[in-house]
Amino acid sequence: xxxxxxxxxxxxxxxxxxxxxxxxxxxxxxxxxxxxxxxxxxxxxxxxxxxxxxxxxxxxxxxxxxxxxxxxxxxxxxxxxxxxxxxxxxxxxxxxxxxxxxxxxxxxxxxxxxxxxxxxxxxxxxxxxxxxxxxxxxxxxxxxxxxxxxxxxxxxxx
Numbered sequence: 001x002x003x004x005x006x007x008x009x010x011x012x013x014x015x016x017x018x019x020x021x022x023x024x025x026x027x028x029x030x031x032x033x034x035x036x037x038x039x040x041x042x043x044x045x046x047x048x049x050x051x052x053x054x055x056x057x058x059x060x061x062x063x064x065x066x067x068x069x070x071x072x073x074x075x076x077x078x079x080x081x082x083x084x085x086x087x088x089x090x091x092x093x094x095x096x097x098x099x100x101x102x103x104x105x106x107x108x109x110x111x112x113x114x115x116x117x118x119x120x121x122x123x124x125x126x127x128x129x130x131x132x133x134x135x136x137x138x139x140x141x142x143x144x145x146x147x148x149x150x151x152x153x154x155x156x157x158x
Contacts, residue, residue: 001145006064008152010131010145011057017074024048058131060084062152067121069129080129088124090150091158092117092143094136108136119146121155 001010027045031037037045055077058069062084069079096105097114105111117139119131131149134142150157 001148004059005061007059007061008149009057009059010149011070012055017052017055020048020052024052060149060152062154067153069131082123082127084153086123086125087153087155088122089156089158090131090146090153091120091122092139092146093120094118094139095133108139111136117142119149 001008002013003009024045027041027048031041031045050073053073053075055074056071057077058067060067065084066081067084067087068081070077071079094102094105094108094111095116095118096102097112097116099105099112108117115136116133117136118133119142120128121131122128132142132145146157149155
């Protein structure tokens, strides 16, 4: 998370896309220098290039009252927009992998591998959006970010 003017920006950082671009370029150059690139090499270069173009970003600007999300490729990213005063609450929730009943979950340290901590924003009209989903072991970091967003928007965090 970073601050840009009065907005909190939460998402994949620019350094990630720059690193992915450098990796894709390095792979493309090295595979072309070594002769005709194999199908496997082309797939790896394509995956690195796609990673460089992917964007996932949420902006929370309490000063202007605007909140928006953009997900997808940089040139075609789309997502929801809503007013800050439409936010009912932010909440952290746990998804236990492999369990149909998500009501009575064990403590975080007993959850199965692959379980997720999720940050959700609930709007007053009943609509909900998942801002992020991370492995349960990263829940404390997610909670810090959730507190900052909730404070900026003047919303409660549950």
